[in-house]
Amino acid sequence: MNYLVAVVPDRIQAEAAYSALEKEGLPMNQVTILGRGYKTADEYGLIDPNEQAIKQTKLMATWLVPFGFAAGATFSVITGLNTFAWAGELGNHFIGGLLGAASGAMGSFFVGGGAGIAFGSGDALPYRNRLNAGKYLLVVNGSPTTVNQSSRILRQFDPESLKSYSQA
Structure with missing residues (x-):
């Protein structure tokens, strides 16, 4: 058409x-x-560019948050850092995973949302x-x-x- x-x-x-x-x-x-x-x-x-940006953010978060959790936990296991002594070894790996998931959420928000508004609207x-x-x-x-x-x-x-x- x-x-x-x-x-x-x-x-x-x-x-x-x-x-x-x-x-x-x-x-x-x-x-x-x-x-x-x-x-x-x-x-x-x-198309409403804000609506498209929200959709893009959710789509990216679907992949980036779990991947960030896995990457954060893996990084914690590999490096053996004891950043939070009160949490113990397993707690440190879990906190590392949560921090990785938070990084994935931020990535999906800034890249998915910001780029969606700036470049996705045509x-x-x-x-x-x-x-x-x-x-x-x-x-x-x-x-x-x-x-x-x-x-x-x-x-x-x-x-x-x-x-x-x-x-x-």
């Missing part, structure tokens, strides 16, 4: 562009307006920011021919941004 996303500054331009697409005979079930009074980003299915975050600023998005999905025809029509309205995407 191919997508074309145009960002226009106000509702009047969004409606005018929608009408122009309609006049050219494009299938209107493939054209969507996002913005105040129309569909929201969530209703359309635009263009979704800028589009959400533009919607929050009161701008409107026109999204056309369909064949490459439909997207090219829509692009030609939408260029007449001098959009702030006009970008096409191809999804396999």
